[in-house]
Amino acid sequence: MKAFPLLRWLLVSVLVxxxxxxxxxxRSEPLPFQLxxxxxxxxxxxxxLVNDEGKAVTAADYRGKVTLLYFGxxxxxxxxxxxxxxxxxxxxxxxxxxxxxRILFVSxxxxxxxxxxxxxxxxxxxxxxxxxxxxxxxxEALVKRYRASFSxxxxxxxGNYEVSxxxxxYIFDAKGHARVLATPADSQDALVHDLHLLLDPGVNP
Amino acid sequence: xxxxxxxxxxxxLLLAGAAHADQASAIHAEGAWIRVLPAxxxxxxxxxxxxxxxDAATLTGASSAQYGHVMLHExxxxxxxxxMKAIDRLVIPAHxxxxxxxxxxxxxxxxxxxxxxxxxxxxxxLQFADGSKTTVDFLARPANAVDAGxxxxxxxxxxx
Numbered sequence: 001m002k003a004f005p006l007l008r009w010l011l012v013s014v015l016v017x018x019x020x021x022x023x024x025x026x027r028s029e030p031l032p033f034q035l036x037x038x039x040x041x042x043x044x045x046x047x048x049l050v051n052d053e054g055k056a057v058t059a060a061d062y063r064g065k066v067t068l069l070y071f072g073x074x075x076x077x078x079x080x081x082x083x084x085x086x087x088x089x090x091x092x093x094x095x096x097x098x099x100x101x102r103i104l105f106v107s108x109x110x111x112x113x114x115x116x117x118x119x120x121x122x123x124x125x126x127x128x129x130x131x132x133x134x135x136x137x138x139x140e141a142l143v144k145r146y147r148a149s150f151s152x153x154x155x156x157x158x159g160n161y162e163v164s165x166x167x168x169x170y171i172f173d174a175k176g177h178a179r180v181l182a183t184p185a186d187s188q189d190a191l192v193h194d195l196h197l198l199l200d201p202g203v204n205p
Numbered sequence: 206x207x208x209x210x211x212x213x214x215x216x217x218l219l220l221a222g223a224a225h226a227d228q229a230s231a232i233h234a235e236g237a238w239i240r241v242l243p244a245x246x247x248x249x250x251x252x253x254x255x256x257x258x259x260d261a262a263t264l265t266g267a268s269s270a271q272y273g274h275v276m277l278h279e280x281x282x283x284x285x286x287x288x289m290k291a292i293d294r295l296v297i298p299a300h301x302x303x304x305x306x307x308x309x310x311x312x313x314x315x316x317x318x319x320x321x322x323x324x325x326x327x328x329x330x331l332q333f334a335d336g337s338k339t340t341v342d343f344l345a346r347p348a349n350a351v352d353a354g355x356x357x358x359x360x361x362x363x364x365x
Contacts, residue, residue, distance in 0.1 A: 184287075
């Protein structure tokens, strides 16, 4: 006897949810992004790496989150921290919505960037940042997938070296589809604006 | 070991100041800060240098008792690539200024001492082409700082 009202309630809930989803799908006009659109030009997020806790992870582990993919390395004292500090400000400006976003900082210097160092590094910027490293082959595959590049500069003789790397930030929606590209010249305002669009629950085609 | 070079430096500056204006004494430093990174990773040092004299001043290097090695560097993100190179001199024009700021000229401070933590003041000696030196106190700031922390948090005027 008790089960029937519950069942009916469930059925109604499902119908309402389905109707909401359908309404969302009918929005066919392109989203008014301010950053450079890459939908259809870049493949879905896909990788096999190790996170900053030493766990093997794939892109599937971040489905459900809007992700910001950025290549860098921890011995980078200027450009990488500047980018991550700006992303931290962007996350702060998103407020509680930032919970739906992850910054994926992929090391292009796996020889020096252990999960432990990456963990300390990314957490110094934002607690929603994840450090990713892996085998040189797996990192190379991800870099190539997004037509990015990096190159190790000559050793200075003291075992220290710099790594030049693509400075762009690739932004994926919660389904892992590539949506927009940000460069260091783009403003925090544009990032905040576009992330709001991608975080809108009605907008996830 | 610690006190003597400093005393020599102070004496040298006093003598130099009394005799004639050298490059270091014409320089006014503002908004000096260091972005402190964890795990002893290299840190970026930033400062705006104003030259009050009729002659150009040339910064040739820097050092600090709290860092094993300090280098003059320049970053760029031209052509979509973030890269960094060492430079051996940086000219501050007569009555002009040069900003060492994130994404451009900066000091790379390596092998930091354990006592460098957020909020501490780190004396850094700037060396100029004529052999003159000046000590500037750099404020140690958190990794995710975007500026010297003296102004209100700003929007997006630090990129590029």
